[in-house]
Structures are given as C-alpha cells and as structure tokens.
Amino acid sequence: MAGFRDRAKKHFPLTDISSVINLFKEQLEGPDEPNLALLSIVLGCIENTLTLNRAISTNEDDRLLRPIFPVVDLSTVDALYTKFETLVKGSVDLTKYTGTFSSRELVKKISDVIWSSLSRSFKDKAHLQSLYSFLTGNKLDCFGVAFGVVAASQLLGRNDIHLSLSEDHAWVVFGEDGTDTAEVTWHGKGNEDKRGQSIALSVAEKSWLYLNGHPVICDRNMEVAALVSAANPSINMMTDSIEMGALQQELLWLLYDKGHLLKYPMGLGNLGDLEEISPNPGRPPPLAIFQEAISSAIKYYDNHHVYPYTYMGGYLYRKRRYKEAIKCWAEASNVIRKFNYTREDEEIYKEFLEISNELIPNIVKAVSLNTTDRVQMNILYNPEVYGDILRFYDGICEWEEGSSTPVLHVGWAQHLTFSLNKFDPRTRAKIDVGKDEDEDGEKEENDENDNESEARLKEELKTDNRNKLLQSKEGKDPLKTVLEDLKKEDSS
Numbered sequence: 001m002a003g004f005r006d007r008a009k010k011h012f013p014l015t016d017i018s019s020v021i022n023l024f025k026e027q028l029e030g031p032d033e034p035n036l037a038l039l040s041i042v043l044g045c046i047e048n049t050l051t052l053n054r055a056i057s058t059n060e061d062d063r064l065l066r067p068i069f070p071v072v073d074l075s076t077v078d079a080l081y082t083k084f085e086t087l088v089k090g091s092v093d094l095t096k097y098t099g100t101f102s103s104r105e106l107v108k109k110i111s112d113v114i115w116s117s118l119s120r121s122f123k124d125k126a127h128l129q130s131l132y133s134f135l136t137g138n139k140l141d142c143f144g145v146a147f148g149v150v151a152a153s154q155l156l157g158r159n160d161i162h163l164s165l166s167e168d169h170a171w172v173v174f175g176e177d178g179t180d181t182a183e184v185t186w187h188g189k190g191n192e193d194k195r196g197q198s199i200a201l202s203v204a205e206k207s208w209l210y211l212n213g214h215p216v217i218c219d220r221n222m223e224v225a226a227l228v229s230a231a232n233p234s235i236n237m238m239t240d241s242i243e244m245g246a247l248q249q250e251l252l253w254l255l256y257d258k259g260h261l262l263k264y265p266m267g268l269g270n271l272g273d274l275e276e277i278s279p280n281p282g283r284p285p286p287l288a289i290f291q292e293a294i295s296s297a298i299k300y301y302d303n304h305h306v307y308p309y310t311y312m313g314g315y316l317y318r319k320r321r322y323k324e325a326i327k328c329w330a331e332a333s334n335v336i337r338k339f340n341y342t343r344e345d346e347e348i349y350k351e352f353l354e355i356s357n358e359l360i361p362n363i364v365k366a367v368s369l370n371t372t373d374r375v376q377m378n379i380l381y382n383p384e385v386y387g388d389i390l391r392f393y394d395g396i397c398e399w400e401e402g403s404s405t406p407v408l409h410v411g412w413a414q415h416l417t418f419s420l421n422k423f424d425p426r427t428r429a430k431i432d433v434g435k436d437e438d439e440d441g442e443k444e445e446n447d448e449n450d451n452e453s454e455a456r457l458k459e460e461l462k463t464d465n466r467n468k469l470l471q472s473k474e475g476k477d478p479l480k481t482v483l484e485d486l487k488k489e490d491s492s
C-alpha cells in the first residue's frame with residue numbers, strides 16, 4: 001500500500017503543538033491536496049490522549065509528572081492509516097465505477113463501507129468525530145460518518161466528492177458540476193437514515209436543517225477546517241484540556257491566515273469562543289471574529305445562518321452587554337423567520353427556547369434588581385431594546401407560520417409577557433406602528449396574510465393595548481445594526 005507520503009513522515013514523532021502545526025501547514029501548502037485521513041487520525045489521537053481516561057490531578061505535582069503533550073509516533077499513525085486504506089480500497093471495486101465523475105451508487109457504496117464497520121453503541125458521546133475513533137473503536141458521530149466518507153473518497157481518488165455542512169447536519173456533494181447531493185449519515189434520534197437519497201426533497205421543505213439551499217460546501221482545505229473545528233477539547237462538563245484547546249486555536253488561526261475560514265461562519269465562531277477563553281495578543285478580539293462570521297453568512301449564504309448571531313449574542317450576554325445581546329438575538333430571529341419549522345429542527349428550537357425562556361428573563365430580572373448600575377437599568381427604559389424583543393418574538397411567530405409543526409406554546413407566552421411587563425409603560429408607548437417592511441420579500445405571500453399575522457401577533461402579545469407592532473426600522477442590514485450599536489456602546 002502506498003501509505004501516506006514521506007513528505008509527511010518527516011514530521012514524526014510529533015512531540016508538541018508546533019510540530020502538529022508544521023504538519024498541517026505542510027499539508028495545506030501542497031503541492032498535493034491535504035490528506036484528510038492522515039490529519040484526522042493525528043488530531044483524533046492527540047484529542048483522545050488529552051481528554052479521555054485522565055486522572056484528574058488533585059495537586060500540583062501530578063502536573064509536573066504528567067507530560068503535557070502526548071508523543072504521536074509514526075508507527076501508530078502509519079498502522080491506523082494503512083488499516084483505513086486497506087478497508088476502503090479492499091471494499092470498493094473501482095473497476096465497477098468507470099465515469100470521470102462519481103455516481104450516486106459509488107457514494108452510497110463508500111457510505112456503506114463506513115456504516116457497516118460501526119459498532120451499535122450510543123453515538124452522541126464526545127470525541128467520536130475523528131478517524132482515530134473510527135479505527136480504534138468503530139465509533140463515529142453523525143459528522144464523523146460524513147467526514148469519513150469524504151476522507152475515503154479522497155483515498156479512492158474521487159476528488160469530486162466533497163463535504164456539505166449545515167448548522168446541524170452533514171452530507172456530500174458530487175458529480176460534474178458538484179451539485180448532485182447525497183445523504184451519507186443519519187441525523188438526530190429516532191429518525192430513519194436517508195443514506196443514498198438526494199437532499200432536494202428535504203431542502204424543498206424550507207427547513208433550517210438544510211439551510212434552505214445555503215449549506216457550507218467544502219473544498220479539501222475547508223474539509224481540514226471542519227475536522228479541526230469539530231475537535232473537542234472537553235475532558236468533562238467542567239473541564240477542558242488546555243493543551244487541546246491551544247492546539248485547536250492555533251490550527252484555526254493557521255486556517256484563518258490561509259483564508260480557509262472565509263466561507264465557514266461556524267469555524268470563525270469556534271475561533272471566537274477560543275479567543276474569549278485564551279486571547280492571543282495581536283489577533284482580532286472575539287467580537288471582531290464573530291462579526292466576520294456574520295459578514296461571511298451575509299456575503300456567501302444570503303444571511304440564512306442563525307449561529308453567527310447566537311455566537312455573538314452568547315458572548316455579549318456573558319460580558320453582561322445585555323442591550324447588544326438582545327439585538328443579536330433579534331437578528332437571529334430575523335434569520336429563522338425565513339424557514340418553516342419541521343420536526344428535525346429541534347436543535348435550533350432549543351436555542352430559541354433558551355434565549356426566550358431563560359436568557360432574556362434573566363436579563364430583565366438582573367437589571368430590575370440591580371438599580372445601582374445606571375447603564376443596565378436604562379434597558380427597561382430603552383424603546384430600542386423593547387423593540388428588539390418584539391422583533392425577536394415576531395421572527396419566531398413568522399417561523400411558525402406555514403410550518404407543519406407548531407413552535408409556540410403557552411410557556412413561551414408566559415415568559416414573553418413576564419419580560420415585556422418589566423419595561424416601563426412610557427417606553428412601551430414609544431413603539432411606533434408602521435407597515436411591516438419585509439426586506440427580503442421572504443415568505444410574504446400577500447397583504448391579508450400580513451394583516452392576519454399581525455393580528456395574530458397582537459393577539460399573542462396581548463398584554464394590554466399599548467403593545468404595538470414594531471416596524472424593524474433598521475432591519476435592512478443586520479451587520480450595520482450590530483456595528484452601529486457597537487460603536488455607540490464604545491463611545492459612551
């Protein structure tokens with residue numbers, strides 16, 4: 001077997017972060033494509049060592065005794081790589097697939113090779129995303145199966161098969177113009193897998209899960225970004241491996257500097273989170289990175305991604321910058337309203353439920369208790385904040401409109417009215433009524449629907465007649481909105 005090239009072999013043994021960075025750098029700089037199987041095995045091996053079955057040190061000397069970085073030997077990686085190569089090349093008889101471009105049958109066959117090797121044990125644990133996990137434990141999570149199919153395709157020389165990512169699912173694209181699609185893994189719990197099928201029908205449902213036709217379609221370099229982004233430094237609920245986090249952060253900066261995160265908002269979001277934990281001097285601050293993720297989603301995905309706004313909103317909430325956090329959540333809602341809620345969208349439902357029923361109530365409670373801090377207190381006197389909360393709920397109502405599955409229930413209305421009632425009545429009176437501009441023309445069938453949905457929203461928001469519909473005055477460009485606000489905040 002060819003095995004992986006000598007070029008890569010000279011980096012071994014890997015003894016510290018910089019030796020791993022050098023391996024990835026050399027792989028990304030070519031001249032050949034980066035070897036996905038090799039890099040996934042290496043990163044998975046390090047993650048496994050740094051996060052699993054660790055004796056949690058009770059005192060300092062344990063840290064002195066324990067090497068803070070595992071040595072990765074060539075023999076280990078070579079053996080696993082050869083095992084993967086033997087499995088893939090031994091199972092797929094390429095003479096049966098002669099076309100220049102891949103067929104659906106070939107994609108399904110490669111998916112079957114990965115799928116049939118999996119153990120039946122539970123799959124939503126952590127650290128199951130790499131080929132190291134697959135080759136040493138026959139376990140992969142949903143993303144890991146899709147990534148494994150693409151890594152196997154690369155080994156078979158099928159360079160038209162690429163990874164396609166939504167915010168909660170993964171599949172592949174292939175064929176002459178790279179627009180054929182195929183399911184290769186499962187999604188969620190209790191859903192029959194649709195492996196081998198095209199995703200066209202699912203996209204037609206306008207579900208968030210398929211991003212309504214705006215997924216991240218990867219090239220080989222972005223597939224490296226995905227495997228790095230999918231790395232998981234957590235040891236347990238309370239602790240992350242410092243070394244694994246530092247390695248992931250440096251790899252993401254390497255990919256950032258090479259432009260491979262430009263069209264990958266979640267990769268930028270993950271980098272922003274890592275910078276919050278351990279800031280690199282001389283690198284952009286987390287907020288700027290989250291802003292880049294928002295800009296990327298606007299520029300390349302017609303502003304159809306929710307997570308860039310919840311990455312930034314979550315950060316601002318942790319920093320107690322509540323006014324700006326609520327604005328981000330209103331922008332997130334401005335995205336979700338473009339979709340119809342379907343049963344496989346639970347992940348984003350939970351995201352909006354937490355914002356509505358926990359984070360916003362926590363904010364209005366915190367600021368109404370903490371009367372000393374003037375900046376915080378004035379939130380309940382600020383018509384813009386009140387308007388953003390209305391926009392937040394309006395987007396969720398619109399999301400529900402035309403959906404096969406209901407979104408809202410009385411629990412939402414209870415939290416909504418709790419939050420709105422904390423605002424000063426005079427502030428609530430300041431909200432001006434206006435024709436609801438729909439800047440994207442999305443989902444706007446005709447006026448009566450509009451009036452109907454408006455009436456419905458009023459019905460749902462009915463706490464008293466002072467509540468009025470807010471016209472999203474600056475709904476035009478979400479980026480401008482958030483930027484404007486950041487400038488104001490900074491100047492005050």
Ligand SMILES: CC1(C)CN=C(N2CCN(c3ncnc4sc(CC(F)F)cc34)CC2)S1
Pocket residue numbers: 142143165166167168169170226229230266267270307310311314
């Ligand atoms: C703002 C948040 C709640 C914080 N973390 C979020 N993540 C969203 C999901 N994450 C991801 N980060 C990079 N790439 C991908 S591809 C994908 C779908 C999967 F099925 F392939 C998920 C995901 C990582 C973390 S969203």
